[in-house]
Amino acid sequence: MARTTPTLRVLSRSDLAGVPITPADVLHAVEGAYLALSAGESDNPRKLSVAHPDGWSVAYAMLGRDGRRRVVAMKTSYKFDPGHDRTTKRYYTTITLYDDTTGNPIALMDCERVGALRTPAVSALLVRETVRRGARSVLLIGTGTQGRHALPFLLTANPQLDRLMLYGTHPDGIAEVRRMLADFDKDAELELVEDPRAAAGRADVVLAAAGPATSAAVEAADLAPGTVTVLVGYGLAPSALSEADLVVATSAEQMTLTGKDMAGPDGVLRGADAELAGLLSRTARARRTDNDRIFVYNSGLVLTDIAVADALAQRAIAEGRGTEVALWD
Numbered sequence: 518m519a520r521t522t523p524t525l526r527v528l529s530r531s532d533l534a535g536v537p538i539t540p541a542d543v544l545h546a547v548e549g550a551y552l553a554l555s556a557g558e559s560d561n562p563r564k565l566s567v568a569h570p571d572g573w574s575v576a577y578a579m580l581g582r583d584g585r586r587r588v589v590a591m592k593t594s595y596k597f598d599p600g601h602d603r604t605t606k607r608y609y610t611t612i613t614l615y616d617d618t619t620g621n622p623i624a625l626m627d628c629e630r631v632g633a634l635r636t637p638a639v640s641a642l643l644v645r646e647t648v649r650r651g652a653r654s655v656l657l658i659g660t661g662t663q664g665r666h667a668l669p670f671l672l673t674a675n676p677q678l679d680r681l682m683l684y685g686t687h688p689d690g691i692a693e694v695r696r697m698l699a700d701f702d703k704d705a706e707l708e709l710v711e712d713p714r715a716a717a718g719r720a721d722v723v724l725a726a727a728g729p730a731t732s733a734a735v736e737a738a739d740l741a742p743g744t745v746t747v748l749v750g751y752g753l754a755p756s757a758l759s760e761a762d763l764v765v766a767t768s769a770e771q772m773t774l775t776g777k778d779m780a781g782p783d784g785v786l787r788g789a790d791a792e793l794a795g796l797l798s799r800t801a802r803a804r805r806t807d808n809d810r811i812f813v814y815n816s817g818l819v820l821t822d823i824a825v826a827d828a829l830a831q832r833a834i835a836e837g838r839g840t841e842v843a844l845w846d
Contacts, residue, residue, distance in 0.1 A: 522843055522845055522846045523621050523622055523845060524622070524841045524842060524843050524844070525613075525622045525623075525624065525625055525841075525842050525844045526623065526624040526625070526830070526833075526834055526839045526840070526841055526842075527624070527625050527626070527839055527840045527841075527842050528624050528625070528626035528627065528829075528830060528833050528838060528839040529626075529627055529839070529840075530627040530629055530630070532626075532833055532838040532839045533626060533627060533630050533829055533833060533838075534630065536630075536829050536832045536833045536836070536838070537832065538634070538828060538829060538832060539673075540638070540641075540669050540670045540673040540701070541673055542828060543634045543635065543638045543670070543825055543828070544638050544641060544642065544670065544673060544674055546638075546821075546824040546825050546827075546828045547635055547638040547639055547642065547821045547824055547825065548642060548797060549585060549586075549824060550583060550585075550586075550818075550820040550821050550823065550824040551642075551793055551794045551797050551798075551818075551820070551821070552585075552794070552797055552798055553583060553584050553585040553586075553820070554794050554818075554820055555794040555795060555797065555798035555800065556798065558584030558585055559581070559582055559583050559584040559585070559820055560581060560582040560584075561581050561768075561818060561819060561820045562579075562580055562581070563770065564577050564578065564579045564771075564819070565577065565578045565579075566578075572598075573597065573598070574595065574596060574597045574598065575595075575596050576593070576594065576595045576596075577592075577593065577594045578591065578592070578593050579591070579592045579593075579817075579819035579822070580592075580819070581819040581820045581822075581823050582617065583820055583823045583824060583827070586823070586824065586827055587616065587617040587618045588614055588615065588616065588617060588623070588823055588827050589614075589615045589617045590612055590613060590614045590615065590819070590822070590823045590826065590827075591612070591613050592610070592611070592612040592628060592819050592822050592823075593610065593611055593612075594608070594609070594610035594611075594628070595607075595608070595609050595610075596608045610627070610628040610629065610632065611625060611626065611627060611628055612625075612626055612628045612631065612822055612823070612826045613625045613626075614626070614823070614826060614827055614830055622844075623827070623830055623834075624826075624830040624833075624834070624839070625842075626826060626829070626830060626833075626839075628822065628826065630829065631822050631825045631826045631829065632662075632817075632822070633662050633663070633666055634666065634825050634829075635817075635821040635822055635824070635825040636663055636666075636749060636815065636817070637663060637666040637667045637669075637670040637671070637749075638670050638674075638821070638825075639767060639793070639815050639818075639821060640667065640670065640671065640724060640726075640747050640749055640813075640815050641670040641671045641673065641674035641675065642674060642793065642797065643745075643747055643765065643767070643793055643813045643815060644671060644674065644675055644722055644724075644745055644747060644813075645674045645675050646765075646793065646796040646797065646803060647745045647765055647796070647803045647804055647811045647813060648675060648721065648722060648745050649721065649743040649745070649804065649807045649808075649809075650807055651807075652675075652677065652678065652721035652722065652743070652745075653677060653678055653679055653680050653721060654678070654680035654681075654682070654719060654720045654721045654722070655668075655671065655678050655680065655681050655682065655720060655721070655722045655723075655724065656682045656683075656684065656710070656713065656716050656717055656719075656720035656722070656723045656724070657681070657682065657683050657684070657694070657724050657726065658684045658685075658713055658723070658724065658725045658726060658727050658731070658733050658735070658752035659684075659685060659690075659725065659726035659727030659728065659731065659733075659749075659750060659751075659752060660683070660685035660686075660687055660690025660691050660693065660694050660727075661690060661726065661727070661728050661750070663726040663749050663750060664683075664685065664690065664694055664726045664727070665690065665693045665694050665697050666697065667694075667724055667726055667749075668681060668694065668697070668698045668701070668705075668707075669697060669698065669700075669701035669702075671722075671724065672701065672702065672705070673701075675722075678721075678722065679705075680708075681698070681705060681706065681707045681708065682707075682708045682709075682710050682716050682719070682720065683707055683708070683709055683710065684709075684710050684711075684712075684713040684716060684733060684752075685709075685727075686731075691709065694707070695707060713733040713735055713752065714733075714734075714735055714736065714739045715739075717735045717739040717740055717744070718739055718740065718741055719741070720741075720744060721741075721743065721744060721745065722744070722745050722746075722747070723735060723740070723744060723745070723746045723747070723752075723753070724747045724749065725746065725747065725748050725749060725750060725751060725752030725753045726749040726750045726752070727750050727751045727752040728750060728751060729750075729751050731751050731752055733751070733752040734752070734753065734754040735752060735753050735754060735757060736754045736756045736757065737754070737756040737757050737759070737760035737761070737810070738756070740757070740810055742807075742808040742810065743807050743808050743809065743810065744810050744811075745810075745811045745813060746761070746810075746811070746812050746813065747813040747815055748776075748779070748812070748813065748814050748815065749815045753779075753812075755778075755779045755780060755781055755782075756781075757812055758776075758779045758781075758786075758787055758812045758814075759779075759780075759781035759782070759787055760810075761787075761810050761811060761812035762805075762808075762809040762810050762811065763790045763791070763803055763804070763805070763809055763810075763811045763812070764787055764788070764789045764790050764791075764811070764812050764813075764814070765789060765790065765791050765792070765793065765796065765803050765811060765812070765813045765814070766789035766791075766792055766793070766813070766814040766816065767792065767793050767814065767815055767816050767817075767818050768792060768816055768818055769788060769789040769792055771816040771817070771818070772786075772788075772789055772814045772816060773786060773788070775816055776814055776816070779814075789814070790803070791803050
């Protein structure tokens with residue numbers, strides 16, 4: 518019998534833009550990926566990278582195997598940024614999925630929406646596992662992609678949080694944060710703050726998701742006892758890490774590689790006391806008392822990309838989206 522030539526579904530950014538998926542769906546996929554990793558069912562090797570010696574470009578390759586979904590994938594990203602400004606910057610990221618049950622390819626897809634969904638989901642789970650009892654208030658710093666998606670995910674995983682503050686400097690970004698929050702909960706109220714350091718003292722959770730140009734830099738001294746600070750982008754000073762009672766990371770290894778700008782005054786980057794996979798599987802513990810100030814470092818883990826990408830791809834394919842390509846014909 519002749520072997521059928523496999524095909525690959527190519528899913529563009531526009532193909533994926535309208536695929537319906539809820540924060541709860543994404544949270545379920547991401548948590549499952551971490552639990553599979555903790556149980557030893559999945560593999561998440563260290564990423565590979567190459568960079569131009571003059572800093573013009575940087576590229577990454579990340580391979581992973583999700584043992585519960587039975588999916589193997591390769592994610593790649595490439596950033597070209599010779600002028601270090603938005604007019605010259607180019608950034609492309611893709612992920613290729615393979616069915617590890619049948620051996621067939623699933624999809625080659627743009628990864629922008631995957632990243633926009635999985636990162637706030639991870640932050641929401643990190644908060645859920647570290648927040649103190651009775652916590653209600655949140656300060657969100659930043660109104661870019663991560664800031665705009667943050668609150669619906671955070672509130673899905675932590676519905677007790679009902680005092681919402683936002684620090685941002687871009688009117689369009691602020692409007693988008695408001696719109697996405699209203700789409701999730703039309704009754705939710707959002708307070709704009711002008712001084713993030715002062716507002717941090719009133720927050721049980723500080724989620725720093727600003728871009729590198731932000732002037733916000735919340736210090737440890739600005740934080741009340743029991744506060745959880747989550748670093749996704751920028752907005753926290755190194756003291757928030759070096760003076761924390763406990764440090765949690767999605768990956769302790771990745772934090773040592775990508776968190777060097779958070780080193781203390783002695784130039785040493787403090788290590789993580791626990792990882793999210795251990796907290797979710799109850800093999801590790803983050804909070805000892807309600808007064809512990811906990812610093813959380815959210816860096817990418819390819820297994821979460823795989824889980825969200827697979828969930829999106831299955832929905833997109835079921836709707837007939839994308840282009841079927843006989844790549845190996």
